[in-house]
Amino acid sequence: MATTLLALLDDIASVLDDVSTMTKVATKKTAGVLGDDLALNAQQVSGVHADRELPVVWAVAKGSLRNKAILVPAALAISAFLPRAITPLLMLGGAYLCYEGFEKLAHRLLHGGRHESRGPTVPLVGDAPSGEQVRTMEKKKIEGAVRTDFILSAEIITITLGAVAAATFGVKVGVLVAVALLMTAGVYGLVAGIVKLDDLGLRLLSYRGTELFDRLRRRIGAAIVRVSPWLMKSLSVVGTAAMFLVGGGILSHGIPGIESWLHRMLDPVDDAPLLGDVVATLGPMLLNAVVGIAAGAVVLGAVAGGQRVLSAVRSSGTR
Numbered sequence: 001m002a003t004t005l006l007a008l009l010d011d012i013a014s015v016l017d018d019v020s021t022m023t024k025v026a027t028k029k030t031a032g033v034l035g036d037d038l039a040l041n042a043q044q045v046s047g048v049h050a051d052r053e054l055p056v057v058w059a060v061a062k063g064s065l066r067n068k069a070i071l072v073p074a075a076l077a078i079s080a081f082l083p084r085a086i087t088p089l090l091m092l093g094g095a096y097l098c099y100e101g102f103e104k105l106a107h108r109l110l111h112g113g114r115h116e117s118r119g120p121t122v123p124l125v126g127d128a129p130s131g132e133q134v135r136t137m138e139k140k141k142i143e144g145a146v147r148t149d150f151i152l153s154a155e156i157i158t159i160t161l162g163a164v165a166a167a168t169f170g171v172k173v174g175v176l177v178a179v180a181l182l183m184t185a186g187v188y189g190l191v192a193g194i195v196k197l198d199d200l201g202l203r204l205l206s207y208r209g210t211e212l213f214d215r216l217r218r219r220i221g222a223a224i225v226r227v228s229p230w231l232m233k234s235l236s237v238v239g240t241a242a243m244f245l246v247g248g249g250i251l252s253h254g255i256p257g258i259e260s261w262l263h264r265m266l267d268p269v270d271d272a273p274l275l276g277d278v279v280a281t282l283g284p285m286l287l288n289a290v291v292g293i294a295a296g297a298v299v300l301g302a303v304a305g306g307q308r309v310l311s312a313v314r315s316s317g318t319r
Helices: 002-029 031-045 050-081 083-110 131-163 169-195 197-205 212-254 258-270 276-317
Strands: none
Touching (some): 050 083, 050 169, 083 131, 083 212, 083 276, 131 169, 131 212, 169 197, 197 212, 212 276, 258 276
16 A cells, blocks of 8 residues: 555656646747737736726736636647647647737838727826726726737647647646646736836835935836836837747748758858857747748738738629
């Protein structure tokens, strides 16, 4: 009996160790989606009254958990019954990442100075909004953020499933659940911190004492107030760049010949005395980014062409 119990504990420890190791790998591979998820959700919550920011973040986080409660069993079912579908799904996820990143890049280049609203906001002039209007605005923001989260969560789960494709079923369950919970807690914990940064800065600025500590708090508060808008912009830029890196990396691994071509491109400088280490580290990332940008341009062109064809067909059908 004691021997059986020890063997069981050893098996459990082995599975947990595998889950921990593969969770780290999967988390690194989903970093690009995490950055974009963080930036998008922080922007979705912006515009809510300060007293309602945290309740709205919590509502979106609960919606995110519901999304993952649907996606994780679906991913496990695909892994059990249609394992060959994992690679195509992973490729679709990578292509979508590249497309979304290139669409943002193209929009920034073509409409750089224009601000586009991301959802309903409370009127700034006229009568103060009623409680019903505020609740309606919050509900629409939450629903939009949960829909966005579903798409990004699907990408995270698909990438994670690809990272653990060769693992046992128990390890797959552990890794998918761990990544789902860690991503949800990490993203919405950071979103909650980001949306309250300006409140923290204003709170520190409100201290009126003349002591050194009071002056220091006011300076820190002023710095936080200045940095907060730039933090949001930086998150958006980093998230877009990471989408090209992750999406391009997925496509490079999945499309035959591309990865070997990338290695051949780097071979002449890999052994250079000074640049070899730098190229070995940054070279694959830059080439993956190039692949991601090229793939995003192709997919965006295809989508735009398809939309024009559909529009032409619809217009001809109404005549």
